[in-house]
Amino acid sequence: MPEDTREPAAQSLPDAAPGAIAAPPLQRVSTAYLVWLAVAAFGGSLAMMVPLSYSLALRIDEIAPGREELLGFVTGSAQFTYLALSPLIGLWSDRLRSRFGRRTPFMAAGALLGLVAMGGIALAGNVLLVGLFWVIGMAGWSVAGQAIQNLQADRVPEEQRGRVSALTGVAVQVAPVLGIGIAYAFASNELLVFMVPAAVGVALMLLLPVFKPEGDSRALVGAGAHVTVKGLITSYGFNPRKYPDFGWNWLGRFIFFMGLYFNTTFSTFFYAQRLDLPVKEVAGVLAVIGIIGVAAAAGGAVAGGFLSDKLQRRKLFALIGAGIFVAGAVTEAFAYSLPQLIAGMVLMQLAIAVFATVDQAIAFAVLPDRAQAGRYLAVVAFAQKIPSAIAPLIAPFIITVGAGGGDKNYTLLYLCGAVFALAGGLVIATKIKSVR
Numbered sequence: 001m002p003e004d005t006r007e008p009a010a011q012s013l014p015d016a017a018p019g020a021i022a023a024p025p026l027q028r029v030s031t032a033y034l035v036w037l038a039v040a041a042f043g044g045s046l047a048m049m050v051p052l053s054y055s056l057a058l059r060i061d062e063i064a065p066g067r068e069e070l071l072g073f074v075t076g077s078a079q080f081t082y083l084a085l086s087p088l089i090g091l092w093s094d095r096l097r098s099r100f101g102r103r104t105p106f107m108a109a110g111a112l113l114g115l116v117a118m119g120g121i122a123l124a125g126n127v128l129l130v131g132l133f134w135v136i137g138m139a140g141w142s143v144a145g146q147a148i149q150n151l152q153a154d155r156v157p158e159e160q161r162g163r164v165s166a167l168t169g170v171a172v173q174v175a176p177v178l179g180i181g182i183a184y185a186f187a188s189n190e191l192l193v194f195m196v197p198a199a200v201g202v203a204l205m206l207l208l209p210v211f212k213p214e215g216d217s218r219a220l221v222g223a224g225a226h227v228t229v230k231g232l233i234t235s236y237g238f239n240p241r242k243y244p245d246f247g248w249n250w251l252g253r254f255i256f257f258m259g260l261y262f263n264t265t266f267s268t269f270f271y272a273q274r275l276d277l278p279v280k281e282v283a284g285v286l287a288v289i290g291i292i293g294v295a296a297a298a299g300g301a302v303a304g305g306f307l308s309d310k311l312q313r314r315k316l317f318a319l320i321g322a323g324i325f326v327a328g329a330v331t332e333a334f335a336y337s338l339p340q341l342i343a344g345m346v347l348m349q350l351a352i353a354v355f356a357t358v359d360q361a362i363a364f365a366v367l368p369d370r371a372q373a374g375r376y377l378a379v380v381a382f383a384q385k386i387p388s389a390i391a392p393l394i395a396p397f398i399i400t401v402g403a404g405g406g407d408k409n410y411t412l413l414y415l416c417g418a419v420f421a422l423a424g425g426l427v428i429a430t431k432i433k434s435v436r
Helices: 031-063 069-095 104-123 127-155 158-185 190-211 229-234 244-262 267-275 279-311 315-333 338-365 370-398 410-431
Strands: none
Touching: 031 069, 031 104, 031 127, 031 158, 031 190, 031 267, 031 279, 069 104, 069 127, 069 370, 104 127, 104 190, 127 158, 127 190, 127 338, 127 370, 158 190, 158 279, 158 338, 244 315, 244 338, 244 370, 244 410, 267 279, 267 338, 267 410, 279 315, 279 338, 315 338, 315 410, 338 410, 370 410
């Protein structure tokens, strides 16, 4: 059967009743649409992950040398702030009546807000200002990234969800690697270290609505579909008894990402300590390791996405991803040479790609109401955002346990990450019933 190259269009629906919200039609989308989704995801990941992976650590090391624990407090505070805002943004996105669609205005506004905030971080003269601007930047990048995910839930049918998760998964894995290389090329200029990756990311995100416009959302959203106080309060949660598979997937995802963020938040400082390098020189090492890990990430995304589509088995691949993560985390925990660190990072890149690709497809499959994808995907995002806020706040205490001299206990931190990741994979594999 030939692929339908037409995109589902909001304009083809009858006008929504007052106060009602409808979901766009699900039909096979073209390969070009999947590619532009992946390009947008690439841009969003590049813009947000370069500061998290490198440039924020570099800026804090310049302002407060030897105070690496401040990175955890800065990133954790930003995550908590966005957690408080995300349900409101999700509800607003679901109900937005616009000629540009429900998701596109949020993507554009979030991307531009993030770009402005990066300039603020580069020019900030103290850690407090760095933290304030990162709160703004994190909110902007997160809003843009969530809009891209909402479009996937709105438009991509079940039989293509593994494929689109694979493409976006590869994009998300590759983007930070190339982004750190870009930042390193401008390492002598603090402003360009932040602004160039952000500008590239914004440009790539905005190509999606340029080439594949979302369409008018006024046919989907009734004129009376407003955000209410009651709706906002209830949007922060869901009924796990009514939607048990959604609940189990949320819990498994939460536990897995706790392990992931234990093992990634301090990676710049971790490599500097294990390789006895100044923090500023770690970017080159991260870029080399990351480039090697790109092939592993691509292979993991293909295995998790395309094969899970073909075999119609999602949970098995989620468990496999968790198991590989354990192997990588243990390898990293006891690594003191570059070859060992490369081996551990390659395994972790492979694992993250497999798990994230499949779990994203599972999340789309178990959504309680696709017409309110923005609301429920904001709840799904809690399972990743809460760990990204909590783990950086807990990790500084873990790395000081038994630490001697100036060295931190990264071995214990990485082993804790391995335990959490395995537990998360087991929850998804054993508890979800409606997805194979």
